[in-house]
Structure formats: structure tokens, C-alpha cells
Amino acid sequence: MTAPTRSHIKTLKIDGKDYSGHEEETILDIARQNDLFLPTLCQIDGLSVAGACRLCLVEVKTWNNRLVPACTTHVEEGIEVLTHSERIDNYRRMILELLFSEGNHVCAVCVSNGNCELQALAQKLGMDHVRFPNLRPVRVVDMTHDRFVLDRNRCVLCARCVRVCDEIEGAHTWDITGRGIDARIISDLDTPWGSSDTCTRCGKCVNIYPVGALVEKGSAIGEMVKHHDFLEYIAEMREARE
Amino acid sequence: MTLYDDLRSMADTEHEKERRYGYCLRVCTAAACVSQHSDSIKKAFDAEVKARGLDEQIQVKGVGCMGLCAAGPLVMIDPVRDNTLGPTLYEKVTVEDVPEIVDALAQKQVVERLERKMDIPFFQRQVRIVLENSGIIDPENVDDYIAADGYQAFSHALTSMSPADVVKEITASGLRGRGGGGYPTGLKWSTVAKASGDVKYVICNADEGDPGAFMDRSVLESDPHRVLEGMCIAAYAIGASKGYVYVRAEYPLAIDRLKTALKQAKRKNLLGHSILNTEFDFDIEIRLGAGAFVCGEETALMASVEGRRGQPRPRPPYPSDHGLWGKPTLVNNVESYANVATILRKGADWFAGIGTEKSKGTKVFALAGQIENTGLIEVPMGVTLREIVYDIGGGTPQGTELKAIQTGGPSGGCIPADLIDLPVDYESLVKAGSFMGSGGMIIIDNTADMVNVAKYFMDFCKSESCGKCIPCRVGTAHMYNLIDKIDRGQATHADLDLLLSLCDLVANTSLCGLGKASPNAILSTLRVFRNEYEAKLLDGHVGAQPEAK
Numbered sequence: 001m002t003a004p005t006r007s008h009i010k011t012l013k014i015d016g017k018d019y020s021g022h023e024e025e026t027i028l029d030i031a032r033q034n035d036l037f038l039p040t041l042c043q044i045d046g047l048s049v050a051g052a053c054r055l056c057l058v059e060v061k062t063w064n065n066r067l068v069p070a071c072t073t074h075v076e077e078g079i080e081v082l083t084h085s086e087r088i089d090n091y092r093r094m095i096l097e098l099l100f101s102e103g104n105h106v107c108a109v110c111v112s113n114g115n116c117e118l119q120a121l122a123q124k125l126g127m128d129h130v131r132f133p134n135l136r137p138v139r140v141v142d143m144t145h146d147r148f149v150l151d152r153n154r155c156v157l158c159a160r161c162v163r164v165c166d167e168i169e170g171a172h173t174w175d176i177t178g179r180g181i182d183a184r185i186i187s188d189l190d191t192p193w194g195s196s197d198t199c200t201r202c203g204k205c206v207n208i209y210p211v212g213a214l215v216e217k218g219s220a221i222g223e224m225v226k227h228h229d230f231l232e233y234i235a236e237m238r239e240a241r242e
Numbered sequence: 243m244t245l246y247d248d249l250r251s252m253a254d255t256e257h258e259k260e261r262r263y264g265y266c267l268r269v270c271t272a273a274a275c276v277s278q279h280s281d282s283i284k285k286a287f288d289a290e291v292k293a294r295g296l297d298e299q300i301q302v303k304g305v306g307c308m309g310l311c312a313a314g315p316l317v318m319i320d321p322v323r324d325n326t327l328g329p330t331l332y333e334k335v336t337v338e339d340v341p342e343i344v345d346a347l348a349q350k351q352v353v354e355r356l357e358r359k360m361d362i363p364f365f366q367r368q369v370r371i372v373l374e375n376s377g378i379i380d381p382e383n384v385d386d387y388i389a390a391d392g393y394q395a396f397s398h399a400l401t402s403m404s405p406a407d408v409v410k411e412i413t414a415s416g417l418r419g420r421g422g423g424g425y426p427t428g429l430k431w432s433t434v435a436k437a438s439g440d441v442k443y444v445i446c447n448a449d450e451g452d453p454g455a456f457m458d459r460s461v462l463e464s465d466p467h468r469v470l471e472g473m474c475i476a477a478y479a480i481g482a483s484k485g486y487v488y489v490r491a492e493y494p495l496a497i498d499r500l501k502t503a504l505k506q507a508k509r510k511n512l513l514g515h516s517i518l519n520t521e522f523d524f525d526i527e528i529r530l531g532a533g534a535f536v537c538g539e540e541t542a543l544m545a546s547v548e549g550r551r552g553q554p555r556p557r558p559p560y561p562s563d564h565g566l567w568g569k570p571t572l573v574n575n576v577e578s579y580a581n582v583a584t585i586l587r588k589g590a591d592w593f594a595g596i597g598t599e600k601s602k603g604t605k606v607f608a609l610a611g612q613i614e615n616t617g618l619i620e621v622p623m624g625v626t627l628r629e630i631v632y633d634i635g636g637g638t639p640q641g642t643e644l645k646a647i648q649t650g651g652p653s654g655g656c657i658p659a660d661l662i663d664l665p666v667d668y669e670s671l672v673k674a675g676s677f678m679g680s681g682g683m684i685i686i687d688n689t690a691d692m693v694n695v696a697k698y699f700m701d702f703c704k705s706e707s708c709g710k711c712i713p714c715r716v717g718t719a720h721m722y723n724l725i726d727k728i729d730r731g732q733a734t735h736a737d738l739d740l741l742l743s744l745c746d747l748v749a750n751t752s753l754c755g756l757g758k759a760s761p762n763a764i765l766s767t768l769r770v771f772r773n774e775y776e777a778k779l780l781d782g783h784v785g786a787q788p789e790a791k
Contacts, residue, residue, distance in 0.1 A: 051556035052710045054751045067750055072556040094747050098716035131740060132720050157709060176551060176709070179534065181719040183709030 013080040027070040027081055028056055038083055039092055039121050042158040043071045044208055047167055050159055055092055058083050093127045101132035104153035111219050112212030137181050144194025147217055148206050152184050154213040161205035173199045245518045246397035249510055253388035264299040264324035270316045272307035272463040273495050280315035286340040306464020308377035312616035313358055326350040333358040363633040364615050371604050372580040373620045376464035381499050384506035387467040393512055395586035396474045400520045408479040409435055414590035416602035421447060421575030422679040424668040433562040434480040437570035442482040444473050445573045448489035449531045449538040452651025454610040455682030458576035460618050462496035466503035472579030477524045480572050488543050490531040500528055535706035539754050540573045553708045554754035577606055597623030601667035612638045612687040628662045642687040650679025652699045653759030655766025675766045692771040693778055697725045699763035714757030717748040734781045
């Protein structure tokens with residue numbers, strides 16, 4: 001029998017309490033297993049991690065108080081992690097402010113109002129105002145698809161759609177072009193979504209998108225169907241009373 | 243006799259022929275001089291020498307960069323067998339000057355109106371390791387490189403050293419990454435050497451993109467084989483069989499020279515299968531960048547080599563265990579590789595004897611901006627900024643006053659003129675609020691507006707952000723807008739405070755080095771030149787404001 005040479009189980013401290021985790025697990029995994037809240041936006045279980053939204057940043061005291069994304073950082077023996085502090089919470093609110101200032105994130109006119117991860121995060125983290133003027137980069141809405149709509153002005157570039165289409169559906173219809181503030185989601189080689197040869201119309205991108213950038217057609221319009229019958233009914237009843 | 247000795251004796255035979263000439267006339271054919279038509283000048287010399295039947299006495303040779311780019315096109319005449327005339331350097335040569343120069347040479351005279359004296363500190367104070375062949379050998383002739391001891395270190399490593407010995411030697415030399423970070427090269431090599439896996443890769447990062455930096459371009463244009471040899475030695479040390487040079491497409495001449503060098507090296511069996519009759523196989527391919535600065539970041543670079551969108555990903559995992567196509571990968575910069583062969587040839591102790599305690603060897607700098615001697619220099623680590631700017635660089639032109647020195651590109655910062663006696667090494671520059679960077683050095687005089695300088699770099703970072711992480715994508719856009727507002731004289735202290743809190747956010751939360759370092763230009767100028775910012779604020783009062791928190 002061979003003696004075990006090393007352990008795969010690591011113990012660590014999160015917010016002063018002791019936890020354990022497998023070396024394959026991330027700080028985010030451990031936090032979720034133990035009902036510790038960490039805000040996330042680009043991360044979604046089932047897809048590869050991107051480490052892009054920076055909302056799940058945690059402070060590792062044992063690494064010179066460095067901030068690392070909890071979603072990509074694997075647990076290590078003896079690390080001391082802080083999930084909340086004034087500094088981290090401020091950073092998270094400010095990151096949300098930046099997102100809100102980037103495009104059209106006006107909840108009142110959005111189809112995802114009430115079902116939006118960005119809106120929920122802003123409420124939860126207490127981001128109640130935006131100090132930056134809106135950047136309003138020129139972004140084109142694609143309504144060419146018969147079932148779905150892409151409104152790039154509402155996109156947060158989390159790239160969930162890119163990943164689900166590539167990793168789960170295997171179509172890789174979506175990708176990103178341009179850079180910096182001009183980065184944007186494109187279908188195929190920047191051709192209209194409606195004419196895409198690769199899109200399978202599966203709707204996975206629409207369903208896992210955190211905000212109202214990808215929606216099903218009719219989800220906004222459907223609610224706007226006018227019901228005229230009430231007038232006829234009321235008029236008839238009034239006439240009957242007279 | 244090993245194969246290398248064959249190569250060497252062939253090269254030496256070639257060289258023997260060269261020794262029969264009276265003089266060697268070297269024409270710079272690197273980008274700066276070519277941009278002023280030095281290629282036509284070389285052709286004119288060829289024709290002129292031939293027309294006068296002097297082609298037995300005068301050898302005309304296209305060479306790499308001689309360093310003093312501001313005075314280009316440069317032509318150097320070196321005595322070979324005939325010593326009547328000492329080494330002569332001609333500056334700002336035109337095609338029309340060619341007959342006069344050849345006339346004078348035939349009569350063993352000097353054209354005084356074109357002569358640039360070489361007894362100046364620019365030439366005397368440099369220590370050349372990386373640039374030892376630049377301006378001397380023909381970059382398009384592998385025999386020239388071999389005759390200058392080229393590939394000797396590689397051959398020696400293959401036949402008489404174990405890979406572990408090579409790593410040990412590089413570690414002992416104290417060489418640190420010349421791309422900017424200063425990570426110990428030997429440590430990096432040993433990490434990749436120890437990583438498990440049969441397939442490993444070597445990458446040369448030639449995606450030089452800092453504004454004002456042209457060191458790597460010049461090395462590739464002047465002495466490409468030196469970089470290839472460094473990569474070959476690294477591949478042997480870590481056990482790689484495939485290498486990539488990632489070079490930006492904006493460097494067409496460097497790419498041409500690299501291609502020629504690769505072809506020649508393959509023909510000489512210095513690359514390919516069973517290199518120099520040993521069991522070592524190694525091949526190098528060129529990959530061109532498509533104009534994204536962020537592809538100089540190693541994880542973005544690797545994504546680009548793989549054919550994907552050049553975006554960084556979080557580290558760890560580091561390339562040393564999860565690199566190109568998930569395999570252990572060594573990524574070093576052009577200048578780091580360019581030091582390797584010389585270290586093996588002359589020994590780690592020799593190299594460690596140059597420089598300071600923690601920064602060994604030399605560093606190549608590209609002098610740009612308001613300086614007399616714009617060009618390329620190589621100095622030992624630890625020389626002071628004063629020596630670089632005033633002695634070697636010749637000071638600011640027209641006697642304007644020096645204001646600051648910008649080092650490290652957009653990730654670096656501005657060092658104020660009163661720190662002119664700062665020694666140039668990795669630690670000192672960081673302490674002064676800047677960064678070694680890849681070697682771009684922009685000299686700023688008192689005619690410059692520092693808010694405007696910071697705005698320029700902010701614009702650069704904003705345009706080069708890849709857009710993946712929110713703080714850098716949106717943060718740099720707002721930072722640019724705010725500094726632009728200050729520059730236009732429309733901002734208040736509230737805007738400055740907002741700018742500072744953005745700087746703090748972006749520096750601490752961005753995904754990669756580009757975002758993390760993007761506030762440096764603002765922070766380093768604000769620290770020293772706060773009064774210039776104050777003067778532009780609507781509610782600013784010059785010099786009366788306390789330092790920022």
C-alpha cells in the first residue's frame with residue numbers, strides 16, 4: 001500500500017470562518033455551498049468562466065490583500081478571504097455604475113424590467129445613483145431574426161451568449177468584434193442574425209442572458225396587445241341602462 | 243569535426259574574402275534610415291564603386307541600426323586592410339552625396355561636411371551586448387552572424403551541456419525579463435522545464451507597441467539570428483520542439499528579415515530535424531499580430547497565436563503550466579532572447595558582473611521626444627538618467643529645460659527632472675512611480691503640457707482596451723473624458739476627485755496589466771505636476787491645493 005503523499009482537500013478562512021474545499025473548487029464554489037453571497041454577472045453554472053465582470057472580486061489577506069475574482073481562483077491551503085469590506089463594496093457599486101453609464105439601462109423602458117440580473121444586483125448592492133454621464137456608444141439593434149431581437153445598447157458584454165452558443169449548442173454563432181468601448185456582439189462574420197447559417201434558433205442565448213439585450217420577439221410587443229372589447233361592452237351596458 | 247565547425251569554417255572562408263578589401267563601407271538598412279531612402283543610397287554606392295572599378299578595394303555592405311537614428315541615413319567606413327583612413331561616420335547622407343564620398347575614399351580623404359565625429363559619449367558610453375552586431379553585420383546573411391561567433395553558444399549547449407546546465411547558467415547570470423516586468427528569466431525557464439508534458443512551446447514576444455519604443459524592431463532588423471539562437475537555446479533548455487515569433491504586422495522590414503533568417507537557419511540545419519547532427523528537433527514559425535496592443539500581454543498573445551480573439555484571461559493558470567493549446571509555454575521578449583547566446587558564450591559570471599546588484603547586464607533604450615540624439619542605445623543597468631539624457635542623449639534640443647522622462651510606455655509613468663540622478667534599474671524606476679517597461683524613453687521638455695501628456699496616454703489605453711472586463715472597458719473611456727474635460731478647462735475639483743476614484747478602481751480591479759497600469763500616466767503626472775492640473779480647473783488655485791490622498 002502506498003502512503004498518501006498529499007491532500008487534495010484545502011482548508012481556508014472566508015470572512016473569518018473556517019471552510020474546506022477540494023483543490024479543484026473555486027472560492028465562489030465554496031461561498032455558494034455555504035450560502036455566502038457574492039455578486040456575479042458573467043459567471044453562470046454550466047459555462048466556462050470568463051473572469052470578466054469583476055463583481056465577484058474578493059480580497060485575499062494572505063496575498064497582500066490582493067483582489068482576485070472568486071470565480072477563477074482555486075482554493076489554496078491557509079488563505080484568508082474577505083468577501084465584503086467597505087473597499088470591495090465600493091468597487092462593486094462603482095463597476096455597476098460604469099455598466100449603467102455605458103448603454104441603455106433604463107429599467108422603465110426595458111422588457112426585462114423586474115427580471116434583470118443587472119437591476120437585481122444594483123438593488124442588492126445599493127447602487128442608487130450613477131455619477132458618470134452616459135457614454136451612449138452607437139450600437140445597432142438587430143431585429144432581422146424572426147423569433148429574437150438583439151439590442152446591443154442593453155448588452156453588458158458578459159459573453160454568456162458567446163459561450164453558451166459555442167460550448168453547449170456547438171454553433172458558435174456569436175462572437176465579439178471591435179475593442180474597448182466599441183466592442184460588440186456579432187453573429188457569424190458580422191452579418192444580420194436573421195440570415196445566419198449557423199444559428200439553430202435554439203434560444204439558449206436568449207434564456208441565459210442576464211439583461212434585456214437578447215429577448216424573444218413579442219415579449220415586449222405581446223404585452224402591448226390592445227384589448228378594445230371593454231369599450232364595446234361598457235357602451236352596450238350603458239345603453240342598456242338608459 | 244562537428245557540423246558546427248563546418249558551418250564556422252565556411253563562414254570564416256567567406257570572411258577571409260572580406261579581409262582582402264581595403265575598406266568596408268556600411269550603409270544602415272534598418273527602418274529609420276530606410277525611411278530616408280538608405281536602400282537607394284546603398285544601391286548608389288554599389289553602382290558607383292563598381293563603375294569606378296573599386297569593387298576589389300571597397301566592400302559595400304547593408305547593415306543594421308547604428309543607433310544614432312536622428313542623424314540618419316548613416317554610412318560608416320571602416321578600414322579593413324588599408325589603415326590610412328580611420329573609421330569614419332557620415333550622417334544625413336543622400337544619394338547625391340554618394341560620388342563625393344567614393345571620390346574622397348579613393349583618395350583616402352574624408353568628406354568633412356558630412357562627417358559625424360565619433361569621439362562623443364553617445365558612442366563611447368554604451369556597453370553593447372544585445373546590439374553587439376547591430377550596424378556591423380549584414381542581417382540578411384547568416385554567415386556574417388556565424389563568423390561573429392553566432393550559433394556557437396547553441397551548438398555548445400547542444401553538444402556539451404545538459405538542459406539543466408543551460409537553465410542553471412541563465413539563472414546564475416541574473417538575467418531578468420526585458421519586456422518590462424523584470425521576472426527572473428532563469429526561474430521562468432526552470433518552471434517550464436519542470437512542467438509535465440511532452441509537448442512544450444517557446445514564444446518570442448515581438449509585439450512591441452509602447453509609443454516611442456523601437457528596441458525590438460531594431461534588434462530584429464539588425465540581428466535576427468541572435469533572437470532565433472536565443473529561442474533555440476531556450477527550447478533545448480525547456481524541452482520544446484516548436485517555437486513562435488509573435489511579431490506585429492506593422493514591422494514589415496523586421497518580418498522580412500526574420501523570414502530570411504528562418505530560411506537560412508533551416509538550410510544550415512540550425513532549425514528543423516536532428517539539428518547539428520544531434521537528436522534535438524526544433525522549428526520556429528512567425529505569427530503576425532493584427533494591430534492590438536493588448537496582444538503583448540502573454541495570455542492574449544497566446545490566444546492570438548491559437549487563432550482566437552486576442553483577449554487576456556485571468557492568471558493563474560500561468561503559461562508555464564497551461565499555455566499555448568493548454569501546453570507548458572515559455573514566453574520571453576525579443577531582448578531577453580537576444581542576451582541568451584552571449585551569456586552562454588561569455589559565461590554567467592561575466593554577465594552578472596555588469597549592472598547592479600539586482601538588475602544585471604544591460605538595457606536597450608529607445609530615446610525619443612525632445613532629445614538631441616534620438617535613437618537606440620544600450621547601457622549597463624544602474625547608469626543614471628542624467629548620463630542617458632545629457633551625456634549619451636546630448637540633452638534637450640535648443641537648450642530647453644528638461645521637465646520629465648516618460649518610461650515604460652502607457653503602463654509606465656513620468657519621472658520628474660529633479661530625479662535626474664536616479665539609477666536606471668527595475669527597482670529604482672518602480673520606486674520613482676514609473677516602470678522599466680520594454681525600453682521606450684520619451685524625453686519631455688518644459689514646452690510640454692503634462693495634462694496633455696497624460697491625456698495622450700489615456701487616449702492610448704482607452705483605444706487599446708480589449709473590452710473584456712468592465713473596469714477597463716468603461717473606466718478608461720470615462721477617465722479619458724474626464725482628463726479631456728480638465729484639459730479643455732471645463733472641469734472642477736469634483737471631476738478631478740471622480741477621476742482619482744476611477745484611477746483607484748481601474749488599477750485594482752482590471753483583469754490584465756493594460757487596465758491595471760492605465761491610470762499610471764495620470765497618477766504619476768498628478769503627483770509631481772499637480773499645479774498644472776490645478777491651473778486648468780475652473781475652481782483650481784495654483785499650488786495651494788494639498789496632495790491627493
